[in-house]
Amino acid sequence: LGADGMETFVDKNNINILYGTTQFGGLYKSTNQGASAFGIGSPENKSGNWVTPFEQDPIVQNVIYGGYDHVYKSIDGGSNWLAISQNFGSNLDHLKIAASDSDVMYTSFGNKLYKTTDGGATSWTLLSGFAGSINSIAVHPSNPDMVAIATTGSQKVYVSTNGGSNWSSYLLDLPGFSARALVWEDNGNDGLYLGMNYGVYYTDNTLTGWEPFSNNLPNVIISELEINTVTDEIYAASYGRGLWKSHLFNDQLSVEEFELNSLAVFPNPTDSEINIRWDRNEKLQIRMYDALGKLVLATQEDNFTNDLKLNISTLSGGIYFLRLNTSNAVITKKIVVN
Numbered sequence: 445l446g447a448d449g450m451e452t453f454v455d456k457n458n459i460n461i462l463y464g465t466t467q468f469g470g471l472y473k474s475t476n477q478g479a480s481a482f483g484i485g486s487p488e489n490k491s492g493n494w495v496t497p498f499e500q501d502p503i504v505q506n507v508i509y510g511g512y513d514h515v516y517k518s519i520d521g522g523s524n525w526l527a528i529s530q531n532f533g534s535n536l537d538h539l540k541i542a543a544s545d546s547d548v549m550y551t552s553f554g555n556k557l558y559k560t561t562d563g564g565a566t567s568w569t570l571l572s573g574f575a576g577s578i579n580s581i582a583v584h585p586s587n588p589d590m591v592a593i594a595t596t597g598s599q600k601v602y603v604s605t606n607g608g609s610n611w612s613s614y615l616l617d618l619p620g621f622s623a624r625a626l627v628w629e630d631n632g633n634d635g636l637y638l639g640m641n642y643g644v645y646y647t648d649n650t651l652t653g654w655e656p657f658s659n660n661l662p663n664v665i666i667s668e669l670e671i672n673t674v675t676d677e678i679y680a681a682s683y684g685r686g687l688w689k690s691h692l693f694n695d696q697l698s699v700e701e702f703e704l705n706s707l708a709v710f711p712n713p714t715d716s717e718i719n720i721r722w723d724r725n726e727k728l729q730i731r732m733y734d735a736l737g738k739l740v741l742a743t744q745e746d747n748f749t750n751d752l753k754l755n756i757s758t759l760s761g762g763i764y765f766l767r768l769n770t771s772n773a774v775i776t777k778k779i780v781v782n
Contacts, residue, residue, distance in 0.1 A: 445481055486512070499540070529560070591604050644661065656777065
C-alpha cells in the first residue's frame with residue numbers, strides 16, 4: 445500500500461479479498477489478492493491511533509470493525525459504517541472479538557478496558573480489578589468469558605474466567621521484562637503464550653510457572669502473536685528482526701531441534717554448579733540472565749568437548765535463564781538456583 449503497514453487480514457470467506465491499514469487508521473481493500481487496492485474510507489473520515497485496531501467478525505460474513513474514538517462496524521465490507529459504542533473520549537489501542545461469540549468484544553485505551561456482550565447494542569461496560577496500561581488483549585478461542593491482558597503493571601499478566609468481573613495475576617515466575625503480546629491455544633489446557641521485550645513464554649493449567657519458548661528467537665521485542673490452527677504453528681512478529689514461526693508448545697524445540705536435542709543441562713534445581721553435556725564438538729556461546737534480564741554469567745567455548753561445569757556458587761537463589769548459542773541454533777533453559 446505504501447506508507448507504514450499496520451493491521452491486515454485475509455477475508456475468511458474469500459481468499460481474493462484482503463484488508464489493510466496504514467498509519468492513523470487509513471483503511472484499504474483488495475479484491476484480487478493484492479494486485480491492486482483501493483481506499484474504503486475511515487468511519488466519518490476519522491483518524492485513529494498510529495496503529496488503529498481493525499478486525500474481521502469471526503462468524504458473520506462481510507462484517508468488519510474499526511477502533512477509533514468509537515468502535516465502528518460495517519456489514520458490507522467497508523462501504524458503510526455505524527458506531528456501535530459510546531464515544532470513549534480517546535482513540536482506542538486494542539479491539540478483540542470473541543471467536544466463539546462475536547457479540548462479546550473487548551476494547552481498551554491506556555488503562556481503561558471495556559466490554560460488550562450484545563455486539564454494542566447497549567453501552568460498553570468499564571472493567572476494573574487490574575493495574576497498568578494494556579499492551580494486549582487475548583480472548584480464549586472457545587470461551588468468550590476467558591480473557592487475558594498484558595499490562596505495564598507489576599503483575600504483568602492478568603486472566604479472568606468470568607468476563608472481567610474478577611482477575612487473577614499470572615505473574616508467577618515471569619522475568620522482569622515487559623509483557624507485550626498474548627494469544628491463547630485451545631489445547632484443552634488453556635495454553636497461553638506471552639511475548640515480551642525479550643522472548644516468548646508459555647503456561648497452561650498443568651504448569652505452576654511460565655516456560656521459556658524462545659529457541660532460536662533473537663533478543664528483540666515480540667510485538668504480536670498469532671496461532672494458525674490449520675498447521676498448529678505459532679507466529680511471532682518481532683520489532684526489527686522479522687516474522688518467526690514455530691510448532692506449538694507440545695512439540696517443544698521445533699526450530700533447529702536436531703541441532704540441540706542432545707544437549708543436557710543438569711542438575712536443575714542446583715545450588716553451586718551447572719553441568720552442560722553435549723555430543724558435539726562445536727563453538728558454544730553461554731549466557732545466563734537473572735529474572736530481571738541482567739547478564740550474570742558469560743563465557744564461550746570455541747571447541748566444546750562433551751562436558752562443561754559452570755560455577756554459580758556466587759549467585760543468589762532464584763530463577764535464571766541459561767541461553768546457549770551455536771552457529772545454527774539457540775536454546776533457552778530455565779534454571780532454579782537454591
